[in-house]
Amino acid sequence: MPTTTAEQSRAIAKLYSDLASALADYRFLHWAELSKAQRAEIESHEWTLLTYSSNMASRAIRLGGEDVATAVAGIMRATRRLTAAVRRVASVKRAVAIATSAVALGGAIASGHGLAIGEAVSKALSTADG
Amino acid sequence: MRRRAAPRPSPRARIRCLTFIVAALVAGCTSPAAVSRYARSATLTTAKLPDVADALSESCRRTASYRLRRTSDAWYGDDSVRIACAGRDAALRTVTRANRVLAAYFAALESLADNKLTDYDAKIGASGETLAEAGAFGKKQVKAVEGLASFAASRATDGYRRQRLREAIAAQNENVQIVTGSLHEILDGDLAQLLENDVAAQTSFYRSALTEGSSRDPLTAILVRDAYDERAAQLAQRSAAVHSLAQALLTVGRGHQALYDSRDHLGGKALLATIVSNARELDAAIARVNKAF
Secondary structure: OOOOOHHHHHHHHHHHHHHHHHHHHHHHHOOOOOOHHHHHHHHHHHHHHHHHHHHHHHHHHHOOOOOOHHHHHHHHHHHHHHHHHHHHOOOHHHHHHHHHHHHHHHHHHHHOOHHHHHHHHHHHHHHHHO | OOOOOOOOOOHHHHHHHHHHHHHHHHHHHOOOHHHHHHHHHHHHHHHHHHHHHHHHHHHHHHHHHHHHHHHOOOOOOHHHHHHHOHHHHHHHHHHHHHHHHHHHHHHHHHHHHHOOOOOOOHHHHHHHHHHHHOOOOOHHHHHHHHHHHHHHHHHHHHHOOHHHHHHHHHHHHHHHHHHHHHHHHHHHHHHHHHHHHHHHHHHHHHHHHHHHHOOOOHHHHHHHHHHHHHHHHHHHHHHHHHHHHHHHHHHHHHHHHHHHHOHHHOOOHHHHHHHHHHHHHHHHHHHHHHHHO
16 A cells, blocks of 8 residues: 555545445436346445545545645545546446446555556546547 | 620641641642643543544445445455444544543643542553554644643643643643644544445445346336435434534634633633633534434
C-alpha cells in the first residue's frame, strides 16, 4: 500500500463509498433489464468497493502520513470519473466494465505496487471515458 | 455599669483562625469551580467514546455477515467475520487508547480541582508508546498523548494541589487541543464514513432480498421491512450521535482553551459563566449519545 495521508485516505474512502452507492442505484433502477448473473456481478462489486472504502477509512485513522500526492491524485481522479460515469451509463455491459475496473483499481492500491496502480489508473480512466 | 471586655482569644485559637483565613484566601485565589465543572463534563464526554467504538465494531460484524450471505452460499463462522473486521478493530483500538489518555487527564484535573486523590491507571503511561509503535498517530499526536499521560502520572505520584492548576492547564493546553482535534476529525470523518458504509451495506442487503422475494412471500416481506426500518432508524440515530460527540470534543477543546486564556484568574465569574455554558453544551451532546449508544 502506498503511503497516503489520513486526509487522502478519507477522500478515497468517500469516493469508493459513492461509487458503490452509484452501482447500487444502477442495479435497482435497471433490476428488470439485468439478468440474475449480471445483478450478482454488480452486487459483488458493490460489496468489494464498500469493503475498500471501510478499509481506507480505518487506514485514515491509523496513518502517520507521508505524501504520495501524484499517485493519490491519480487514484482520486479516476474514482471520481468512474462515479460520474456510472451515474450516466446506459448500457449494462459498460456498467459492469466500470465496476470491474474500479475493483481492479482498489486491488492495485491494496497491493502497493506503483506500476500496477499506474496501469489500473489509466485503465480505469479509459474505461470511464469509454 | 462597665461592660466587661470580651475575653482575648488564646494564641492557639488565633493561630487556628489565621490558618483558616489564609487557607480560605488561597482557595479563593485559585477557586477551581470552573475547572471542576469543566473537567466533570469533559470526563463524561470522553467516557462515551468506548461505547461508540464497541458499537462500530459490532456494526462491522453485522455488515461482514451481510456481505458473506449475499456473495456466497457457503456457511460462514465467527472467524470469517472477525477477520473481515480486524482492520477496523485495530483502528478503533487506536482511538480508544488516545481517548483513554485524555479521560485520565480530565479525571486528574478534576481531582486536582477538588483536591482529592484518584486512582491512577498505570496502563495510561504506556499509551503514547503503544500509539507510536503501532504507527497509529503522527509524531505530533503521539507527543501530545505522552504529555497528557505523564501529567496524569505525576498527578498521582506527586500529589498536585490546587495552586498548581494554573501550571497544569498552561502546560497541557496544546496537547489537549491536538488530541481533541484529532479525535474530532476521526469521529466526524472516519467513524462517520464507516457508519455510512454500514448503512449502505444494510440497505443493499435488505433491499436486494426484498426485491428478490417480496412477490413470493408478501407477509414475510412485511416483517423483513419492519426489521430493516428499525435497524435503519438505529443507525441514523447513531450517525447523528457520532457527529454530536465529534462536536462535543471540539467543545472540550474550547473549554480547555478558555481555562488556559483565564489561567491567571481561574476564580473569575466570566470564566465560570463560559465554562457553565460550555458544560451545558457538553451535557446536551452526552444525552444525545447516551440515547443512541
